[in-house]
Amino acid sequence: MNGATVIRNARHWRTGERLDLAFDRGVILASPRQDEARVIDARGLVLAPGLVDLHVHLREPGQSAKETIERGTRAAAVGGFTAVACMPNTEPVLDSAAWIEWVRARAEAAGYCRVHPIGAVTMGQKGEQLTEFGALKSAGAVALSDDGRPIMSASVMRRALEHARHAGLPIVCHEEDLTLRGDGQMNEGWVATRLGLRGIPAAAESVMARRDVELSALTGGRAHIAHLSCAESLDALRDAHARGILVTGETCPHYWTLTEEAVLGYDPHAKMNPPLRTERDRRAVIDAIRDGTIDCLATDHAPHTEDEKRQPFDQAPFGIVGLETALALTITHLVEPGHISLARALELWTESPRRVFGLPDVRLEAGHPADLVLIDPEAAWTVEPTAFQSKGRNTPFAGQRLVGRALATICDGEITHLDAAIEVGGARPGRREAGLERSGSLATPR
Ligand SMILES: [Zn+2]
Structure with a gap:
C-alpha cells in the first residue's frame, strides 16, 4: 500500500478527545498529511491500540x-x-x-x-x-x-x-x-x-x-x-x-x-x-x-x-x-x-x-506501530456462531444480544477487519480488497 492512511473523527480511548490519526508503512505519523491515499471516517467511534x-x-x-x-x-x-x-x-x-x-x-x-x-x-x-x-x-x-x-x-x-x-x-x-x-x-x-x-x-x-x-x-x-x-x-x-x-x-x-x-x-x-x-x-x-x-x-x-x-x-x-x-x-x-x-x-x-x-508497547503516538482498533461501544448485535471466522462454533453465547463491537482492525498498518458500516475513501478505497489485505511482515517483533 502506497501513501499514508488517516483515521478522521475518532475518539481517543483513554481521554475521550476527538482525534485524527495517520499512519504509513505500519507506523503512526506525527500529524495527518495532505496526501493521504486512504481516509477512514471514524464517525466519533473509539480508537484504541x-x-x-x-x-x-x-x-x-x-x-x-x-x-x-x-x-x-x-x-x-x-x-x-x-x-x-x-x-x-x-x-x-x-x-x-x-x-x-x-x-x-x-x-x-x-x-x-x-x-x-x-x-x-x-x-x-x-x-x-x-x-x-x-x-x-x-x-x-x-x-x-x-x-x-x-x-x-x-x-x-x-x-x-x-x-x-x-x-x-x-x-x-x-x-x-x-x-x-x-x-x-x-x-x-x-x-x-x-x-x-x-x-x-x-x-x-x-x-x-x-x-x-x-x-x-x-x-x-x-x-x-x-x-x-x-x-x-x-x-x-x-x-x-x-x-x-x-x-x-x-x-x-x-x-x-x-x-x-x-x-x-x-x-x-x-x-x-x-x-x-x-x-x-x-x-x-x-x-x-x-x-x-x-x-x-x-x-x-x-x-x-x-x-x-x-x-x-x-x-x-x-x-x-x-x-x-x-x-x-x-x-x-x-x-x-x-x-x-x-x-x-x-x-x-x-x-x-x-x-x-513484555510485548512492545503500542500507544496512539508518533513512531508507535499502527496496531489499532476502532470500536463502537454501543453497537448491539446477536451472536451467530455460523458467522464466526473461527472454525470453532462452540460457544455458550449463541443467540445472545450483546453490546460493543470492533468495526475496524488495523495490524501493522494493514486493514485486517472492516465492518460494512465504516466508510473508507480516498485515492485507493477498495473496501472489497481491504478485508483481504495482508502484510508480509506480521512476524513477532523482537
Ligand atoms: Zn489451561
Missing part, C-alpha cells in the same frame, strides 16, 4: 480440523485483536525452536494478526524434562506453558521457574491438581449432584495456585496464572500481589458471565476447564477485576469441531471459542453494569497483557 489475547489455542500444527492459524487469526481480527499468544498443546507439542519458528512462519504467511508463540515448559508436555528455554526464546517464544495440563511435580515447577527467571520468560500456569480433579466433568456442587455428573472442586485450582505463588516467591521466577475461575485462587493472587511476589493472573469472559447453572440441560457448550463455578465465584471474579487483582483479561479461545462438541456432556471435550465475543462480553457485562469504565476495560485487553508478557 489493538487488543491482545495472551491465551489462544490456534490448534496448528496437527489439529487443523478444530482451527487453523489462518482462521484463528481472522477471528482475532474480527474481535479487534492485533496480537495473540498461542498455546503449545498442539500435535506435536511446541517444545522445540523448530516448531516455534514453524508457527511464526505460518502466521506471517497466513495470519491476520501478530502471533506470539508460547513454548512448552516440558518435553511433550509430559511434566518431566524441561525444554531448552533459551533456544525457545531465541526462536520467538514469549512465554512458557504446559497449558491444557498442569505441572504436577512441584520440584519440576521449581526448576522451571528458576530457569525461566534466567531466560527472562514468564511461565503460564494451568492450575489443576489432577488427583483432586479425578475424572470430574464440571464444578463440584449441587448442579453436578443433580445432573449425576462427577465434580471438580474449586480446590483443584486453588491449591495449585497457592503452590505456584510460593514457588515464585522461592525462585524469583515469574508465574502467570491462567484462566482464574474461583474465589480462593483469586485470594491467592491477591495475597501474592500484597507480598510483592512476581505473580500475575488472568481471567476469561465466561467466568464473569456464566455459572455452573449453564450446565443444567447438559449443554457441552458450557463445558470448559476450569469449569464454570458458582454465583459466589462469578462475583469474586468481578470484584477481582474491579480491585485490580486481575492483571489482564484473556479468552482461552479453544475451538473444537461440531462433532466433538455434539457428544454427550461427559464425553465432549472441554473448551469454548472466545475471540469474536470477548470485547462484547466485556462491554456488556463489565462496562454497561458499571463495574469498570470502558477505558479500564480496554486497558485490561491492551496495555496490561502487553506488560505481562
Whole structure:
C-alpha cells in the first residue's frame, strides 16, 4: 500500500478527545498529511491500540480440523485483536525452536494478526524434562506453558521457574491438581449432584495456585496464572500481589458471565476447564477485576469441531471459542453494569497483557506501530456462531444480544477487519480488497 492512511473523527480511548490519526508503512505519523491515499471516517467511534489475547489455542500444527492459524487469526481480527499468544498443546507439542519458528512462519504467511508463540515448559508436555528455554526464546517464544495440563511435580515447577527467571520468560500456569480433579466433568456442587455428573472442586485450582505463588516467591521466577475461575485462587493472587511476589493472573469472559447453572440441560457448550463455578465465584471474579487483582483479561479461545462438541456432556471435550465475543462480553457485562469504565476495560485487553508478557508497547503516538482498533461501544448485535471466522462454533453465547463491537482492525498498518458500516475513501478505497489485505511482515517483533 502506497501513501499514508488517516483515521478522521475518532475518539481517543483513554481521554475521550476527538482525534485524527495517520499512519504509513505500519507506523503512526506525527500529524495527518495532505496526501493521504486512504481516509477512514471514524464517525466519533473509539480508537484504541489493538487488543491482545495472551491465551489462544490456534490448534496448528496437527489439529487443523478444530482451527487453523489462518482462521484463528481472522477471528482475532474480527474481535479487534492485533496480537495473540498461542498455546503449545498442539500435535506435536511446541517444545522445540523448530516448531516455534514453524508457527511464526505460518502466521506471517497466513495470519491476520501478530502471533506470539508460547513454548512448552516440558518435553511433550509430559511434566518431566524441561525444554531448552533459551533456544525457545531465541526462536520467538514469549512465554512458557504446559497449558491444557498442569505441572504436577512441584520440584519440576521449581526448576522451571528458576530457569525461566534466567531466560527472562514468564511461565503460564494451568492450575489443576489432577488427583483432586479425578475424572470430574464440571464444578463440584449441587448442579453436578443433580445432573449425576462427577465434580471438580474449586480446590483443584486453588491449591495449585497457592503452590505456584510460593514457588515464585522461592525462585524469583515469574508465574502467570491462567484462566482464574474461583474465589480462593483469586485470594491467592491477591495475597501474592500484597507480598510483592512476581505473580500475575488472568481471567476469561465466561467466568464473569456464566455459572455452573449453564450446565443444567447438559449443554457441552458450557463445558470448559476450569469449569464454570458458582454465583459466589462469578462475583469474586468481578470484584477481582474491579480491585485490580486481575492483571489482564484473556479468552482461552479453544475451538473444537461440531462433532466433538455434539457428544454427550461427559464425553465432549472441554473448551469454548472466545475471540469474536470477548470485547462484547466485556462491554456488556463489565462496562454497561458499571463495574469498570470502558477505558479500564480496554486497558485490561491492551496495555496490561502487553506488560505481562513484555510485548512492545503500542500507544496512539508518533513512531508507535499502527496496531489499532476502532470500536463502537454501543453497537448491539446477536451472536451467530455460523458467522464466526473461527472454525470453532462452540460457544455458550449463541443467540445472545450483546453490546460493543470492533468495526475496524488495523495490524501493522494493514486493514485486517472492516465492518460494512465504516466508510473508507480516498485515492485507493477498495473496501472489497481491504478485508483481504495482508502484510508480509506480521512476524513477532523482537
Ligand atoms: Zn489451561
